[in-house]
Amino acid sequence: MTMPAANAAPGRFGPYGGQYVPETLMPCLRELEAVWLAARADPAFLAELAALQADYSGRPTPLYRARRFEAACGARARVWLKREDLNHTGAHKINNCLGQVLLAQRMGKARLIAETGAGQHGVATATVAALAGLRCTVYMGEVDMRRQEPNVRRMRLLGAEVVPVLSGARTLKDATSEAIRDWVTNVADSHYIIGSTVGPHPYPTMVRDFQAVIGIEARRQVLEKEGRLPDAAIACVGGGSNAAGLFAGFVDDPVALYGVEAGGGAQGHSAALALGSPGVLHGSLSYLLQDEHGQVVPAHSIAAGLDYPGVGPEHSFLKDTGRVTYDKVDDDEALAAFGDLCRLEGIIPALESSHALAFCRRLLGDEAACAKLVATRAAGPDAGPLVVVVNLSGRGDKDMHGDAGDQANGGAHGQAR
Amino acid sequence: MGRLGELTHALRAAGARPVVPFVTAGFPDDAACRGALRGAREAGCRLVEIGVPFSDPVADGPVIQAASQRALLQGMTPARALDLAAWARRELDLTVVLMGYLNPVLRMGGERFADACAAAGVAGLIVPDLPVDEAAGLRAPLRAAGVDLVSLVAPTTDAARLRLHAAHAAGFLYLVSTTGVTGTGAGAGDDLEAYVARVRAACALPLYVGFGVGTAAQAARVARCADGAIVGSALLRRLEGIDDEAAARTATASFIGELAAAMAAAGDAAGKGDRS
Numbered sequence: 001m002t003m004p005a006a007n008a009a010p011g012r013f014g015p016y017g018g019q020y021v022p023e024t025l026m027p028c029l030r031e032l033e034a035v036w037l038a039a040r041a042d043p044a045f046l047a048e049l050a051a052l053q054a055d056y057s058g059r060p061t062p063l064y065r066a067r068r069f070e071a072a073c074g075a076r077a078r079v080w081l082k083r084e085d086l087n088h089t090g091a092h093k094i095n096n097c098l099g100q101v102l103l104a105q106r107m108g109k110a111r112l113i114a115e116t117g118a119g120q121h122g123v124a125t126a127t128v129a130a131l132a133g134l135r136c137t138v139y140m141g142e143v144d145m146r147r148q149e150p151n152v153r154r155m156r157l158l159g160a161e162v163v164p165v166l167s168g169a170r171t172l173k174d175a176t177s178e179a180i181r182d183w184v185t186n187v188a189d190s191h192y193i194i195g196s197t198v199g200p201h202p203y204p205t206m207v208r209d210f211q212a213v214i215g216i217e218a219r220r221q222v223l224e225k226e227g228r229l230p231d232a233a234i235a236c237v238g239g240g241s242n243a244a245g246l247f248a249g250f251v252d253d254p255v256a257l258y259g260v261e262a263g264g265g266a267q268g269h270s271a272a273l274a275l276g277s278p279g280v281l282h283g284s285l286s287y288l289l290q291d292e293h294g295q296v297v298p299a300h301s302i303a304a305g306l307d308y309p310g311v312g313p314e315h316s317f318l319k320d321t322g323r324v325t326y327d328k329v330d331d332d333e334a335l336a337a338f339g340d341l342c343r344l345e346g347i348i349p350a351l352e353s354s355h356a357l358a359f360c361r362r363l364l365g366d367e368a369a370c371a372k373l374v375a376t377r378a379a380g381p382d383a384g385p386l387v388v389v390v391n392l393s394g395r396g397d398k399d400m401h402g403d404a405g406d407q408a409n410g411g412a413h414g415q416a417r
Numbered sequence: 418m419g420r421l422g423e424l425t426h427a428l429r430a431a432g433a434r435p436v437v438p439f440v441t442a443g444f445p446d447d448a449a450c451r452g453a454l455r456g457a458r459e460a461g462c463r464l465v466e467i468g469v470p471f472s473d474p475v476a477d478g479p480v481i482q483a484a485s486q487r488a489l490l491q492g493m494t495p496a497r498a499l500d501l502a503a504w505a506r507r508e509l510d511l512t513v514v515l516m517g518y519l520n521p522v523l524r525m526g527g528e529r530f531a532d533a534c535a536a537a538g539v540a541g542l543i544v545p546d547l548p549v550d551e552a553a554g555l556r557a558p559l560r561a562a563g564v565d566l567v568s569l570v571a572p573t574t575d576a577a578r579l580r581l582h583a584a585h586a587a588g589f590l591y592l593v594s595t596t597g598v599t600g601t602g603a604g605a606g607d608d609l610e611a612y613v614a615r616v617r618a619a620c621a622l623p624l625y626v627g628f629g630v631g632t633a634a635q636a637a638r639v640a641r642c643a644d645g646a647i648v649g650s651a652l653l654r655r656l657e658g659i660d661d662e663a664a665a666r667t668a669t670a671s672f673i674g675e676l677a678a679a680m681a682a683a684g685d686a687a688g689k690g691d692r693s
Binding site for chain 1: 471472473474475476478482486489494495496518519520521522523524525545546547548549550551568569570571572573574575578593596597598601
């Protein structure tokens with residue numbers, strides 16, 4: 001596999017990023033950075049990773065044209081879904097875990113630690129731990145253990161210890177804090193696989209690089225199928241790893257990029273970029289939901305994987321530079337898109353990915369916005385219908401027992417419950 | 418040298434091995450917290466650490482997490498923690514070191530926070546999630562305001578990083594006793610003495626050991642090799658459930674007094690050993 005060019009200033013994206021962690025972890029972060037920099041330039045490492053991606057995870061994942069979904073969106077575009085849901089373990093999270101477990105082995109670590117929200121990253125970490133013969137502990141908020149119960153069972157089946165987190169809002173933020181505490185305590189023998197492009201340097205860069213395979217493949221595939229680059233690429237953003245991976249393929253091209261945060265509902269939201277302000281949480285400076293005293297405000301989303309008050313530092317930089325447009329989609333819109341894809345395409349998307357689908361539908365339903373995209377696109381106004389790539393970052397089987405299952409069974413949200 | 422460094426050097430020169438109590442501002446409640454500080458003064462403490470509660474304290478174990486959460490629910494803020502520090506300085510003549518995570522400091526702004534510390538008479542600041550490599554931006558305004566930014570070193574800190582700490586640290590050097598979070602360690606690793614000796618060879622500042630020091634025996638062991646001990650979770654555990662000033666005062670004076678006596682005895686013995 002190929003890796004994107006290194007950042008100009010290691011660990012910083014403009015003012016964002018950094019290493020705001022207890023001293024105990026600093027030597028370990030230095031070691032991880034050195035091992036990672038050596039590995040990303042080592043053909044043997046890249047070949048081993050590429051083989052696992054192909055033979056274990058099933059890459060390349062397909063780029064599929066969702067014709068009935070695009071018709072329902074108003075037939076203004078050809079919509080291509082990057083099928084990360086078809087990866088082994090059912091989401092893009094495995095891309096990062098395969099890379100990091102190889103690094104953990106190079107560092108001689110005997111144990112993996114992970115945090116998880118939706119459970120997809122926890123399942124992916126438990127999976128690579130089994131593959132490598134390492135012990136594995138996954139921290140998961142008690143609320144998330146209930147709403148993503150199938151994934152808890154999967155992790156335990158794979159041999160991982162799942163530790164319920166009872167502090168704070170009992171969701172992803174609290175699971176991350178608890179994973180960091182475990183890591184501080186067991187740093188000598190344990191590697192912490194952060195599941196998103198968050199945390200102290202080198203994680204945001206390293207996780208993006210492992211996820212860049214999404215965008216690199218999607219770019220090649222859309223060129224094969226359309227003969228040109230897409231006009232827009234869309235991904236959901238919690239911590240932001242699937243978006244960082246997709247955008248990595250197109251950030252240097254004239255392609256409009258959209259990151260979609262969780263607008264939540266009456267209980268709150270998770271839109272750190274849209275509604276937060278810069279602050280430090282979990283090791284890096286980035287946009288953050290906080291109060292006037294600098295206390296972190298609990299997030300909310302129906303999608304456990306987006307239910308996080310922070311966001312990766314590179315997304316903060318891409319927001320400030322204007323290279324990526326960030327917007328938000330609320331719980332109900334995401335549930336409606338979830339139902340659409342189930343019924344129109346026979347694909348059950350994760351609730352997280354449903355936010356990207358909902359935004360796609362909103363964008364394509366906006367005649368003026370589409371006209372503007374056509375008028376300003378690099379391909380020119382006469383290049384035919386819009387071409388849009390949406391990252392279908394994960395599958396939704398995990399969501400079947402909750403609100404999403406009710407929605408899918410009952411048609412419009414809330415009916416026939 | 419700042420006021421904190423002057424005090425810690427003077428204490429070392431006098432052969433004292435102070436115990437430094439840590440309280441979370443506003444825990445168990447405002448009155449009991451003040452009572453605990455009074456109790457510390459009664460036990461002979463000159464130096465105390467006051468924690469500014471934060472919603473996501475990643476370096477803290479369950480006791481300080483719970484204390485922080487409770488204080489926040491009761492309305493504690495950085496500004497009110499600074500008021501408490503000013504009170505301890507004014508009423509009890511205590512030298513106060515604040516411990517606070519970075520985000521509330523950033524939210525107030527580095528310069529504003531430094532000025533507020535100076536106005537409250539705070540002598541030093543400890544920021545557990547601000548490693549020495551990232552600290553330049555905060556160190557400068559603190560120095561200008563006469564407040565020492567205290568550096569934390571850990572058992573994992575290697576020789577190269579120790580030199581970095583020695584070049585920048587002020588007030589005292591905070592030795593995290595074990596790899597782990599506050600309050601859960603065994604008090605000190607098997608090799609505490611070797612660890613302290615290794616740090617002492619690299620840094621001339623007084624060395625204070627914290628994280629998991631909570632019994633008289635542990636405090637005495639610290640007194641035999643280092644210059645002071647910081648006691649947080651073990652004290653907060655004794656304050657849990659107390660809701661009046663007098664009880665908090667008595668509980669703190671008794672517990673900290675016990676540790677101080679153990680440290681003094683051990684320190685005297687060690688001092689005699691040095692001279693023989």
